[in-house]
Amino acid sequence: MVSVLLFVILLNISVSLQSSYDDNLSDILSRLEKLEKQNREKDAAISTLLEKTKYCPTSYLGRDNETNQRIKKAFSNPISAGLLPAFHTRLSRDLTNVGTGQPIVFDLETLDTTNSYEPNSGIFTVPMNGIYVFYWNLLTNQASGMDTTLMSTHGPLGFGFVSHAENWENGGNLIVAKLTTGTHVWVKKADKYGDFLHERFSTFSGYLIQETD
Known part of the structure; x- marks a missing residue:
């Protein structure tokens, strides 16, 4: 009788342990399934992001220097960043022997928001x-x-004049013009008179005040 009772007790304990083990195993499997689902969702999200950025210019960084320079220039273009075109330049040194019809090359940029001014020309x-x-x-x-x-x-936009003087003299002009994309603008010496420009006080600047169609 005692042995039967002991058997029944041990059987109940075994059943309880098995049930507890099954519950724990079921809980673990459920958690693993959730983790696998989360990982699949993350992988899908990463794949989507990679596809969207496939043609982003930053993916080309590391190519040749010329390409990298063009990319950097494009990123610095404020047209895409919401800024307006503006530039300011001056001579880096006194300019002498300026030829008739010659562009006056203001070679020192202090501002060029759209990289649209070429200091070499x-x-x-x-x-x-x-x-x-x-x-x-x-x-x-x-x-x-x-x-x-x-x-x-497309031709002259305006004219400026600096007169002869006993000492130093300055002059120029301010012009407002409606222009289209790709138009080149520069200052040139108009006639044979004059062949000296002082570096610090000789400047050229421009900026957009209104975008048009």
Whole structure:
């Protein structure tokens, strides 16, 4: 009788342990299934992001230097960043022997938000259709008055004049013009008179005031 009772007790204990084991195992399997589902969802999300950024310019970084420079220039373009085109330049040194019809190359940029001004040629390339303001100021010595023209791809936009003086003299002009994308704008010496420009006070600048169609 005692042995039967002991058997029954042990059987109940075994059943209880098995039931508890089954419950724990079921709970573990359920958690594993949830983790696997979460991992699948994360993998899918990562795949989607990779597909969306497949053609992002940053994926090309590490190629040749020329490509990298173009990418960096594109990223610095404020047209895509919501800024407006604007530039300001001056001479880095006194300019002498300026030839008739020669572009005055303001070679020191202090501002160029859209990388549209070329300091090696003195040419500003209009980056977007709009109404622009341009201003140039020239400082000459007592022997060098100078006529200048603000030129564009389509012809003159305006004229400036620095008269002869006993000492230093400055002059230029401010022009407002409606221009289209790709138009080149620069300042040139208009005639044979004058062959000296002072570096710090000879400047050329421009900016967009209104975008147009």
